[in-house]
Amino acid sequence: MASLDPVLDKDGVRLTVDDTIATVTLTNPAKRNVQSPALWRALAEAGRVLPGSVRVVVLRAEGKSxxxxxxxxxxxxxxxxxxxxxxxxxxxxxxxxxxSIAGFQEAFSWLRRNDLVSVAAVQGHAIGAGFQLALACDLRVVADDAQFAMRETSLGLVPDLTGTHPLVSAVGYARALEICVTGRFVLAEEAVTMGLANLAVPREQLDDTVRDLTSALLAAPRDAVVETKALLRGAQQRTYEEQRAAERAAQARRLRDLAGIGD
Structure with a gap:
């Protein structure tokens, strides 16, 4: 990633911005980027200070995990x-x-905003809150050494950092239940096969692959991407007829915008 002056750099989180691309980096590799309320507050702050020019957010981490x-x-x-x-x-x-829990969740929920496309670049362990942070992103590119595991249930807790909805959406109820209750590891190849990750690449190719994906995401006009993301995210909650109506309304907005005709 390019070396830029950080917009924010605190409590294990660094935010840099290069025009339309923001990079959020977890910066505590000595402790495998473990998470705490301070880190969650910093992540939430990163979302709040994000410039309006940003279209794509890359979430990455220093070190092996x-x-x-x-x-x-x-x-x-x-x-x-x-x-x-x-x-x-x-x-x-x-x-x-x-x-208190809602405050913790703010660190994760902003990554799903319709005006952004978020990409998690995952290497090594992504466990529990780490798994949920990757799930908070729209897309996941993983290194071939990636290992996902949801360990909250084995500790007597539940995944509560916004991870259950995207997990079920990605892999279905039965697979999500099995992953959460057993706490087993899901490796890179299986993650791609089950739809949990978009792509797996050798570790040394992770940053370049994410950079290429980011460029592709920026190729389409921003407003069309925002409308498309909103349509897709809401599709499972709508009936077929409701989705047809949502498509018509979104396309009408796009046609009028392209024709220079206001509301």
């Missing part, structure tokens, strides 16, 4: 200094607990 998931210190009684422990969160009222 994309992200090994939660910082295991969060699971200890003492937790992470300066952060509430899991026990502290559990003792809060329903509204407070819901708000």
């Amino acid at each position: 994309f992200s090994a998931g939660l910082d295991r210190q969060m699971l200890t009684p003492e937790g992470i200094e300066g952060e509430p422990t899991f026990a502290d969160l559990a003792r809060g009222g329903d509204k407070e607990l819901d708000a």
Whole structure:
């Protein structure tokens, strides 16, 4: 990736912007890019400060692993200094607990915005929260050493960082249930076969492959991409007739825009 002055660089997250392309990099390779509330706040901030010129977001990580998931210190009684422990969160009222989890989810949800196409470049381990961060992106390109696993259920928890919806959408209910409940590893080749990843390449080709994909994504006019993404994302929630109507409305907007005719 190009060397650019960071727009944001804090708590294991660096954001750089090159005109229409933003790169979000996880920058704690010594700890395999484990995740914490501080990292989630930084990721959410990256989404908030993203310039309006950006069309494609590339999410990548330094080191051998994309992200090994939660910082295991969060699971200890003492937790992470300066952060509430899991026990502290559990003792809060329903509204407070819901708000805390919703705040964590903001780190992931902005990557699905209709005005952006997000691409995760995944190498090595993507476990738990790391798996869900990759799932937060629209597209996933994986190195041949990629290993996905959803370990929350084996810890007595559930995947709650926005990962369940895209996982079921990608692989179906039965496969998603099996992956989550068993906590098994899904390797690169299987990830592509089941639709979890778009493409698998040798590790040394990962950055170049993502760069080529990014260029292809930018070739189409922005407004057409935004409309197309909105149509596809909403398709499963609409009936056939509702989707036909949504297509007509979107195409009418595109035709009028191309003809220079306002609403």
